[in-house]
Structures are given as C-alpha cells and as structure tokens.
Amino acid sequence: MTQFGQVADAVPGNWVDRLAPEWTRPYLRLSRADRPVGTWLLLIPCWWGLALAMGAGVPMWFDLWIAVxxxxxxxxxxxAGCTWNDITDRDFDGAVARTRSRPIPSGQVTTRQAAVWxxxxxxxxxxxxxxxxxxxIVLGIMALVPVAIYPFAKRFTWWPQVFLGIAFNWGVLLAWAAHGRTLGVSVLCxxxxxxxxxxxxDTIYAHQDxxxxxxIGVKSTARLFGNDTREWLIGFLVAASLLAAMAVTISLRGAPLLIALAGVLAFALHMVWQLRRLEIDDPDLCLKLFRSNRDAGLILALFLAGAAIV
Structure with missing residues (x-):
C-alpha cells in the first residue's frame, strides 16, 4: 500500500517515509532526501577534486574539514536545487506520471512554502x-548561475544534461580551490x-520520461538520441575516461599515478557494465542503472584518495 505523500520514484522503505516527523516529510521530499543518489552524484565530484588536489600537492588536516x-x-x-527545480517545473511535473506525486503538484506544499524552504x-x-x-567562496557563488538556469534548459535546448553537468560537477573546481590550489589544466580536465x-x-535517467x-514538449538527450543512444553513451564513456586519465597524468607521478589510472580503468569498466545491461525502453532498469553511478563515482574517488595518501 502506497503511503500518502510518498513520491513515485522514491527509494522503497526510505527513511523519510518511515522515520521523519510527518510535518517535515513534504520538505524533505522537495529536497529529494528520499532519493539520495543525486546527493551522492553532487558530492562525488567534490571528493574527486579534493583527492586530486591532495595528490598533486601536500595533504593537510584542513582537507578533512573540506571533505565534511x-x-x-x-x-x-x-x-535547494531540487526545490528550485520543482518550483519551476510544477506545471510539467503535474503532467508526467513519475513526477505528479511530488510535493508541489500533489498539494503537499505551496509554491511559497517551497521557496522559503x-x-x-x-x-x-x-x-x-x-x-x-x-x-x-567565489566559485560557490558562481555555481548558483548554472543551478538557476538548469530547470529552464529543457525548454530551449535538446542538451539540458550539459547544464546539469556544469552544475553538478562544479564541486571539482570548488574543492580543488578550497585545498589552496590554482585552477589549471588538470582540474579542468x-x-x-x-x-x-x-x-x-542522465541520458539513461531521461529515458524513463x-x-x-x-x-508536453520537454527536450532531453534521451529524446534527441533515440535508438542511437548506445552509440552516444559509448562516446561519453570514452570522453569521461580519457579526460580523467589526462587529469591524473598531468597531476601525479610514480605509484600515485598508477593507482589513479587503475581507478580510471575501474570507473570506465563500471560504465561498460551499465551499457551491457541497458535497455532504453525499460524504465525500471534505467532508474536502477542511473542509481548505480554512485558506485561508479565512488570507485574513482577511492582510488584517487589512495593515490593521495601513498
């Protein structure tokens, strides 16, 4: 039996629906606390940037605080970003089966309450x-620009996932700078x-909708690529792997470099595993594979951290 207010694509048995005080649940659902994978996908690039900065420089005790x-x-x-997304997309969300149970279109909170939150x-x-x-601080303030633009991107471009990528990976730059390093070629890679x-x-994710x-006229790379999705995903896999390999090759030497390159390989192999399983017309599988990217990102983060401390 579906609990009142539960969001359709929430993780089954999540802590919000089971343990959070009832009055907090609509706000926690706005923040996607019942769907934590997005938080991981925002956090992991921060840890990438921090670990690479530590490996390229000198680890400090302050790095522990940066990580936390x-x-x-x-x-x-x-x-905050998801709340903003739900405010701007409230009309679209009400017209899509997977999202009409979100707090604003389902009437759990008003738009004003969401804005205050x-x-x-x-x-x-x-x-x-x-x-x-x-x-x-400067980079953090700058990050608000792509965050603000992203919800509107699907209305004017077939590539809204680019805007999501710009916003979600900003932490690479921010954590690198917090460690005290100047932005350069390696961190940009x-x-x-x-x-x-x-x-x-996110192309895999978008195939659900x-x-x-x-x-309703919403654009996405999933709609743009259609049956050619697999070929495009191979291209993104290769690009992500080569760019990550370039980043560590520029920054590291010796054993740390070998450890980091092993992490890039493991990261790439996880994406290969996803591609081998992918069926773009199976929404449940698309969601499962999307969520598995937490593990893909953590694999690379773990190897980069290992390279930083050897």
Whole structure:
C-alpha cells in the first residue's frame, strides 16, 4: 500500500517515509532526501577534486574539514536545487506520471512554502561555504548561475544534461580551490570528465520520461538520441575516461599515478557494465542503472584518495 505523500520514484522503505516527523516529510521530499543518489552524484565530484588536489600537492588536516563540508554542502545545495527545480517545473511535473506525486503538484506544499524552504537551505549552505576560503567562496557563488538556469534548459535546448553537468560537477573546481590550489589544466580536465559522466548517466535517467516528455514538449538527450543512444553513451564513456586519465597524468607521478589510472580503468569498466545491461525502453532498469553511478563515482574517488595518501 502506497503511503500518502510518498513520491513515485522514491527509494522503497526510505527513511523519510518511515522515520521523519510527518510535518517535515513534504520538505524533505522537495529536497529529494528520499532519493539520495543525486546527493551522492553532487558530492562525488567534490571528493574527486579534493583527492586530486591532495595528490598533486601536500595533504593537510584542513582537507578533512573540506571533505565534511562538501558532504554537508552537497546535501543542502542538492536540496535547494531540487526545490528550485520543482518550483519551476510544477506545471510539467503535474503532467508526467513519475513526477505528479511530488510535493508541489500533489498539494503537499505551496509554491511559497517551497521557496522559503529553498532560501533556508541556501543560507545554511552559505555558512559552510564561507569556511572554505575566498577562492572557494567565489566559485560557490558562481555555481548558483548554472543551478538557476538548469530547470529552464529543457525548454530551449535538446542538451539540458550539459547544464546539469556544469552544475553538478562544479564541486571539482570548488574543492580543488578550497585545498589552496590554482585552477589549471588538470582540474579542468577532471571537471570536463565529470560533465561527460553526467551526460552518460542522465541520458539513461531521461529515458524513463521520454514518452511523457514528448507529449508536453520537454527536450532531453534521451529524446534527441533515440535508438542511437548506445552509440552516444559509448562516446561519453570514452570522453569521461580519457579526460580523467589526462587529469591524473598531468597531476601525479610514480605509484600515485598508477593507482589513479587503475581507478580510471575501474570507473570506465563500471560504465561498460551499465551499457551491457541497458535497455532504453525499460524504465525500471534505467532508474536502477542511473542509481548505480554512485558506485561508479565512488570507485574513482577511492582510488584517487589512495593515490593521495601513498
């Protein structure tokens, strides 16, 4: 039996629906706390950037705080971004089977209440950001631009996933700068690798909604690629892997480089595994494979962290 207010694509048995006080549930659902994979996908690039910066420089005790701050910030900013997305997409969400159960179209909260909740989350995230030094603060403020644009991208371009990639991987740059390093070629390669990875996993995700999107006129790479999706995904896989390999090759030497390259290989092999299983007309499988990208990203993060401490 479906619980009142439960969102259709929430993780079954999630803590929000089971444990959170009832009055908080609509707000936590706005923040996607019942669907945590997006928070992971926002956090993981931060840890990539931090680990590569540590490997390229000298690890510091402050790096522990950067890692924790990125985790807290990812929860808050993913929540704020999703709330903003639901405010701007409230009419679209009501017309799509998978999203009409979200808090705004289902009447659990008003648009005004959602806007207040968004501001609270941004304010809390700002407190965390201000502890990371001026370069990171500037980059954090700049990140609000792609976050604000993304919900509208699907209305004017077939490539909204590019805007998502720009926003979701900004943490690579921010964490690198928080460590005290100047932006350069290696971190930009890692950032671009993240964008290619986002194009990979979010195209898979978008195949869930392609029929409803076509009816309401929403654009996506899933609709653009159609039956050629697999070929495009191979391209994104290759781009993400090569760019990540370039990033670590520029930054690292010796044993750390070998460890990091092993991580890039494992990351690529996970995406190959996803491609071998993918059926673009099976929405449940698309969602499952999308969620598995948490593991793909963590694999690379683990190897980069290992390279930083050897």
């Amino acid at each position: 701050a990125c985790a807290i910030g990812a929860v808050l900013m993913r929540g 968004m501001v609270i989350q941004i304010a809390l995230a700002a407190v965390i950001l201000f502890s990371l030094g001026l370069p990171a 890692l950032y671009l690798a993240g964008i290619a990875w986002t194009l990979f996993y 392609k029929e409803d999107d076509a009816l």
